[in-house]
Amino acid sequence: xxxxxxxxxxxxxxxxxxxxxxxxxxxxxxxxxxxxxxxxxxxxxxxxxxxxxxxxxxxxxxxxxxxxxxxxxxxxxxxxxxxxxxxxxxxxxxxxxxxxxxxxxxxxxxxxxxxxx
Amino acid sequence: xxxxxxxxxxxxxxxxxxxxxxxxxxxxxxxxxxxxxxxxxxxxxxxxxxxxxxxxxxxxxxxxxxxxxxxxxxxxxxxxxxxxxxxxxxxxxxxxxxxxxxxxxxxxxxxxxxxxx
Numbered sequence: 001x002x003x004x005x006x007x008x009x010x011x012x013x014x015x016x017x018x019x020x021x022x023x024x025x026x027x028x029x030x031x032x033x034x035x036x037x038x039x040x041x042x043x044x045x046x047x048x049x050x051x052x053x054x055x056x057x058x059x060x061x062x063x064x065x066x067x068x069x070x071x072x073x074x075x076x077x078x079x080x081x082x083x084x085x086x087x088x089x090x091x092x093x094x095x096x097x098x099x100x101x102x103x104x105x106x107x108x109x110x111x112x113x114x115x116x117x
Numbered sequence: 118x119x120x121x122x123x124x125x126x127x128x129x130x131x132x133x134x135x136x137x138x139x140x141x142x143x144x145x146x147x148x149x150x151x152x153x154x155x156x157x158x159x160x161x162x163x164x165x166x167x168x169x170x171x172x173x174x175x176x177x178x179x180x181x182x183x184x185x186x187x188x189x190x191x192x193x194x195x196x197x198x199x200x201x202x203x204x205x206x207x208x209x210x211x212x213x214x215x216x217x218x219x220x221x222x223x224x225x226x227x228x229x230x231x232x233x234x
Contacts, residue, residue: 032220036225042227043121043208043225044208044210045224045225046222046223046224049220051219090159090160094219103150103165103172103219103221104162104175105150105162105223106162107152107160107161109157109158109159110158
């Protein structure tokens with residue numbers, strides 16, 4: 001079974017700072033990778049996803065993530081954060097074509113990001 | 118509908134009681150997922166439906182948990198003999214087909230917060 005580690009549980013940044021949130025997964029086969037965001041009072045929504053092709057993936061609101069297969073990592077980045085980026089960020093993975101679990105997502109514990117104005 | 122809806126938004130029950138949680142997926146989505154999110158954790162996969170059938174129920178913690186989707190749209194998660202440890206937010210998600218090797222985007226509902234006293 002796969003697992004996901006998010007190393008930073010709480011991150012506090014000032015506006016305009018650059019952001020990188022770490023995500024590592026453990027699974028030796030082909031995986032699909034996702035970042036979800038949950039803004040205060042809202043439900044989970046997809047930021048971006050990777051399943052094949054260019055390992056640098058661009059998502060909504062200026063976010064991007066890079067898949068590095070050799071490091072089992074899928075870190076989320078944004079060059080300049082805004083106060084409105086304050087939210088909980090979750091990395092998730094699924095392993096296609098595995099028996100009994102191709103589509104259920106395995107999530108990390110999340111990173112609580114606070115942007116100070 | 119426009120998005121995934123879940124009812125009730127909050128449910129308080131006593132230990133040992135039976136509860137039902139309802140999920141209305143996005144219209145036309147054939148895949149439906151249930152997750153459970155405990156405080157400070159990421160969502161944890163419970164069960165995945167493809168149409169009316171449970172394609173993967175490997176995440177259900179024990180036989181007190183059961184879910185149905187009799188007509189391939191609305192789903193109900195049923196918990197018997199509730200325990201205090203069942204307290205969590207129960208999330209539902211749907212995706213268009215669930216057949217794209219796990220690459221389909223899962224759209225999440227707002228969740229039902231279950232509290233077992």
